[in-house]
Amino acid sequence: MRRAVRPEVGALVAAAVIFVFFLAVAPAFRSADAFVTVLYQSSTIGIVAVGVGLLMIGGEFDLSAGVIVTSAGLVNSMFCWYFGINLWVGAILSLLFCLAVGFLNGYLVMRTGIPSFLITLGTFFVLQGANLGVTKLVTGSVSSTDVSRIDGYDSLGVIFASSFEIGSVVIWGTVVWWILFVAVATWILRRTRGGNWIYAVGGAADSARAVGVHVVRTKIGLFLAVSFLGWFVGMHNLYRFNTLQAGGGVGNEFLYIIAAVVGGTLLTGGFGNALGVAIGAFIFGMTSLGIVYAGWDPNWFRAFLGVMLLLAVLVNLYVRRLATREARA
Structure with missing residues (x-):
């Protein structure tokens, strides 16, 4: 029973079912190249999702996590190109900019009491x-x-956009960084x-404050972690593709949240782990590329995300009740 109430169990079962399903319906999905492509696609979302998941465990949201990835790359590229x-120098300046945004988000949330969703x-x-x-002002275009x-x-x-070969497949460094960030986050949460x-x-901020927990410092630190990981992916995008579209990143904040929720993180905070977010x-990654490999209309991907989110919320609620029941027992 103890294993059944772990946050990532539902996501692990879902991942296994989806993996087998696409193996059956999409022959192109069965190749090693397809698998490493799925890993790469997952890593570019998963790196920031780690930070977003930790923040959600801490009881807050960051809807700016998607666009800050693009902001990070644009600050680096345009500053260095213009001057x-x-x-x-631009990469360091970009990091400071992203951390300033994260600090401002956390500071305003904690000092004003306005929900992080709105801030x-x-x-x-x-x-x-x-x-x-x-x-557009600097370059005359939107890129x-x-x-x-x-x-x-x-x-x-x-550092940010290297790759290496294992046999006949090419693995991007973001996959390794993703695994590393998940491992570090797991260590932080558990050890x-x-x-x-x-x-x-995330579970009870007032009670935590009463027993000496530094609530303000902890939550601001979580916002800083999201901004740092957003900066990291922004650097990858810049140094892999050389140029960036200024309108990029919009909507990715929901993908990060969905990854966390599907991985067992409660929207109310206080429950979840980094491994579940990674799953x-x-x-x-499997779904976004599996639909393409199967030759289906990619528009169905958004419908799938909605279904997965609803199912994940229901499963998480059930798992949370089991965990509470076991704790009382």
């Missing part, structure tokens, strides 16, 4: 408008310029005092 400086929705619109407006000839491109590419604080502030992201 003609090394991309490393970060406002940040979402500010970043979306700034991405489009500033990019950034090619940064492949600017100093620092090659070395940054090794550190900070992990206990995350669960505590949720893997389900996203």
Whole structure:
């Protein structure tokens, strides 16, 4: 019974069913190339979803997580292109910018008492408008310029957009980074005092504060983690594709939330883990590409996400009740 109430159990069963289903209906899905492509697709969502999942366990949301990925790349590329400086300087400036956004989100949520949904929705619109407006002002179009000839491109590419071969397949470095971030998040949640604080502030912030938990510090730290991981994926997008569309990233915030919820994270906070979020992201990768490999209309993908979200909420509610019943027993 104890294993049955783990947050990721429902997602693991769903992932196995979906995997077998696409193996049966999509012959192209059975190749090694298809599998590593699924892993790559999952990693680009899963890296940020790790931070979003931790934040949701802590009882908050960040609707700006999608557009900050694009903002990170645009700040790096346009600053260095306009001033003609090394991309490393722009990458550090971009990181500071993203952390400032994360800190501002957390600070405003904690100091004003306004729900994080509303605070970060406002940040979402500010970043979306700034991405489009500033990019068009600087470059004259809605896309950034090619940064492949600017100093620092090659070395940054090794960190954020490298790949390696295993046999006949090419694996992007984001897959390795994704696994690493999931491992670190799992260690934090299960082995550190900070992990206990995350669960505590998500389950009952007032009670946690009463026993000495640093609620404000913990929640601001979670917003900073989301911004850092968004910056990381933004760097990958920039150094893999050289240019970025200023309108990119819109809607991805919901994919991060769906990955977390499908992975067993409760919308009310206080329950979930990083492994479940990773499985949720893997389900996203399998489905988004499995539909293509099967030759179906890609528009069905959004319908599938809606169904998966509804089912996940129901399963999570049931699992949470089992966990509560077991704890009382």
